[in-house]
Amino acid sequence: MKKLILIPLIIAAFAAFKCNAVRHIHGKVLGSDDKLPIPGASVTIKGAKIATQTNSAGVYNIDVTDEHASLVFSFVGYQSQTVAVGKSDSLDVYLKPSNTSLNEVVVVGYGVQRKQSVTGSVATIQPEANADVAVVSAPTMLQGKVSGVSVNSQNPPKAADMSVYKYSVNNSIAKAKANNPGYYTGNTGDESYKAINENGFTNAKDVPLSTFSVDVDAASYSNVRRFINNGQLPPVDAVRVEEMINYFKYDLQGPSNGDPVAITTETSSAPWNNNHRLVRIGLKARTIDMSHLPPSNLVFLIDVSGSMDEPNKLPLVKAAMKMLTDQLRAQDRVAIVVYAGNAGLVLPSTTGDKKSDIYNAIDNLSAGGSTAGGAGLKLAYKIARENFRKNGNNRIIMATDGDFNVGDYSDGDMETLITRERSSNVPLTIMGFGKGNYKDSKMETLADKGNGNYAYIDNLTEARKTLIDEYGGTMFMVAKDVKLQVEFNPGKVQAYRLVGYEDRLLKKEDFNNDTKDAGDMGSGHTVTALYEIVPTGVADDYSASVDPLKYQQPKNNPSIPYSDELMTVKFRYKEPGSDYSKMSVAVVKDRPASFNSTTADFRFASAVAEFGMLLRNSQFKQHATFDQAISIAQGAKGHDEGGYRSEFIRLAETAKSLANSASYTTTY
Structure with missing residues (x-):
């Protein structure tokens, strides 16, 4: 029983x-x-x-x-x-993406009210607030003005009924020719960009040396992408051509002799002027095996001020920082410093295996208050020094929109602070977020003076590219103070122009000066620089010729050595722990290849450069066209890992449509 x-x-x-x-x-x-x-x-x-x-x-x-x-x-x-x-x-x-809609948004303009079908609350943009600014479409103007607004086009007007206010590339009103108020004045908000004085052609006989600091930032491209995706051409000074070129990966040969950097050159005709040459100089840093990366001492410096209380700011920052946290190992450490009206430590230096503690600290962040960026930086450097790892990777990673408004917040003040802290051997990486009040000029200065890099994060895909796909290159330096100096052979080169790098130009004496700060390169990073050359004997408007001198007679030298050389490229660099530089030299022979026989990377980089000059409405664009840039890029996509080159082609096609339209914006 x-x-x-x-x-x-x-x-x-x-x-x-x-x-x-x-x-x-x-x-x-x-x-x-x-x-x-x-x-x-x-x-x-x-x-x-x-x-x-x-x-x-x-x-x-x-x-x-x-x-x-x-x-x-x-x-x-x-x-x-x-x-x-x-x-x-x-x-x-x-x-599925969440498309938050509002019940009604009323756009008040001069003469006519137009309604669009939306969901939630009502917001009104008064016309007097938009006086004397560039003309864009109403949807473009509304984007970002009201949190959560997404304007969808319905019943677009016929072409004959559209206004032809023109948004020119210098952000000025060209002319209004029609009375239909389908377009409203608007601008890029309170964004700031440093003015760029574009490099011109230089006479090689008078100035045979060109010297600049290597720069591997790519913030300009993703920021330009944000403007174009919003149906608007970017402000001229938001377009830094060298950063657009260097956004993309190139298949360059890395160093094989123990050096941290290898150099490659390639020469052909310039696609926007077949009488000119285009020389590509490519640098490739050695790649460190992920299993051999040194231990990290990181400080996340996060802006939690009121200006960060937008969906494309602090929520995106949190997601990005979690991505980075996911890469940390047990031997790595991270601390979190935040700043609003004041600065504070929300997570002491914590080992990378305690991910739940790090996640919780990130999840608990909320935005509000003013922006004491200077105080945040001072505290972040203090924490980084206290936990300094000798022979390790010590770095501050700052996430912000750059809108500092309390304490030492001018560009000069921030530059002084960063320059003073540079001797701590703690580089500063800047990640920019948001739009409307975005301070590109300030963040570019911080990264430059802080011996770090600068990226603009406009979506999760860009965060993944910067913090995961390019983790080693973003976080681990293999060469510092990298400089290039090019000597042109006046027997072959009449004039030359460096495409981009306006903010990185150095004096010729700076090349041999080891105390002069310059750019850094991370693990596996590639850098591309383009020179446009006017060959000797070519007569055009860009030959940079002058009248013969009266008091100085040129010396006749019938026997010129090295007559088959176009130019000599020298580059200096320091090992991360050294104060003394090393130099390598590469000679470029005068043997240009036909454009179609060059590498896909050469052709794609030239397409990006051509696109950048068009966006800037460069005085040196010559015969450049959107159609040509698109065609070259289409034929040079190659393997296209990640689809970034295909995305570029789509952006170029969109920009072409914007540039060709009467308003440079989309209609609604």
């Missing part, structure tokens, strides 16, 4: 154990629109206090005990989704 009683008890116990057995559920969270992984997405067991989040590849793992459980997937900017676990242990989820 006892045996008969025990049998059902055992069966019941086994059933109970089976019901409570732990199941390991795993999968990916991706965007339904682009099918890309979503890092930092929240995965929660519905009705329970158990949650996790996806890693940098969008992968999650979570344990459940109830076979009837449901998982809730959510992330900022996407619609939450609840999915029953069911019987499968593998579960991939595609989240």
Whole structure:
């Protein structure tokens, strides 16, 4: 009898154990629109206090005990989704982007009110607030003015009924020719950009040396992309051509002799002027194996002021910092400093294996108050020095829109502070976020003076590119104070022009001066510089010729050595722990290849340069056209890992449409 009683008890116990057995559920969270992984997405067991989040590849793992459980997937900017676990242990989820709509937005202009079908609250933009500024379309003007507004076009006017206010590339009103108020005045808000005086052609006989600091920043390209994606051509000074060129990966040969950097050159005709030559100088830094990376001492310096309280600012910062946290190892350490009206330490230096502590500190951040950027930087440097790792990677990573308004916040004040702290051997990486009040000029200065790099993060894909795909290059320096000096052979070169790098020009004496600060290169980084050359004997408007001198007679030298050389490239660099430079030399022969026989990288870089000159409306664009830049880029996509070259082609096509339209903006 006892045996008969025990049998059902055992069966019941086994059933109970089976019901409570732990199941390991795993999968990916991706965007339904682009099918890309979503890092930092929240995965929660519905009705329970158990949650996790996806890693940098969008992968999650979570344990459940109830076979009837449901998982809730959510992330900022996407619609939450609840999915029953069911019987499968593998579960991939595609989240749909959240298009927040408002019930009604009324645009008040001169003479006519137009309504657009939207959802939530009402906001009015008064016309007097937009006087004497550039003309753009109403949707473009509204974007970013009201949090959460997304304006969708309905019933576009016929071409004949459209206004022809023109948004020119210098952000001035060209002329209004029609009375239809379909376009409203607007501008780029309170954004600031440093003025660029474009490099011109230099006579090689008078000035045979060209010297500049290597720069591997790429912030300008992603910022330009943001403008074009919003239906607006960028301000001229937002376009730094060298940063656009260097946004892309190039297949250059790395060093093989133990040096940290190798050099490659290539010569052909310039596509925008076939009578001119184009010389590409490429640098490739050695790649450090990820398993051999030195331990890191990082300080996340995060702007939590009121200006960061927008969807494309602090929420995106949090997601980006979680991506970076996901890369940390047990031997790495990170501290978090925040600043608003004051600066504070929200996470003491913590080892990289305590990810939950780091995630919690990031999740608890909220925005509000003024912006004491100077105080934040001072505290961040203090924390970095206290936890300094000898022979390690010591770095401050600053996330901000650059809108400092309390304390030492002028460009000069910040430059003085960073220059003073530079001797601490703690580079400063700047990540810019947001729009409307974006301070590009300030952040470019900070990164330059702080011996660091500068990136503009406009979406999660860009955050992933900067912090994951290019993690080693962004975080780990392999060569510092890298300088290039080119000597041109006047027997072959009549005049030359460096494309871009206006902010990186050096005096010829600075090349041999080891105390002169210059650019740095990270693990695996590539740098491309382009020179446009007017060959000797070519007569055109860019030959940079002058009348013969009266008091100085040129010396006749019938026997010129090195007559087959076009130019000599010298570059200096220092090892990260050294104060003394080394120099390498490469000679460029006068043997140009036909343009179509050059490498895909050469052709693609020339297409990006041509596009940049068109966006700047450069006086040196000569015969450049959008069609030609697009055609060259299409034929030079190559493998296109990540699809960035295809994206460039799409942007160039959009910019062409904007430039050719009557208003330089899209209609509504």
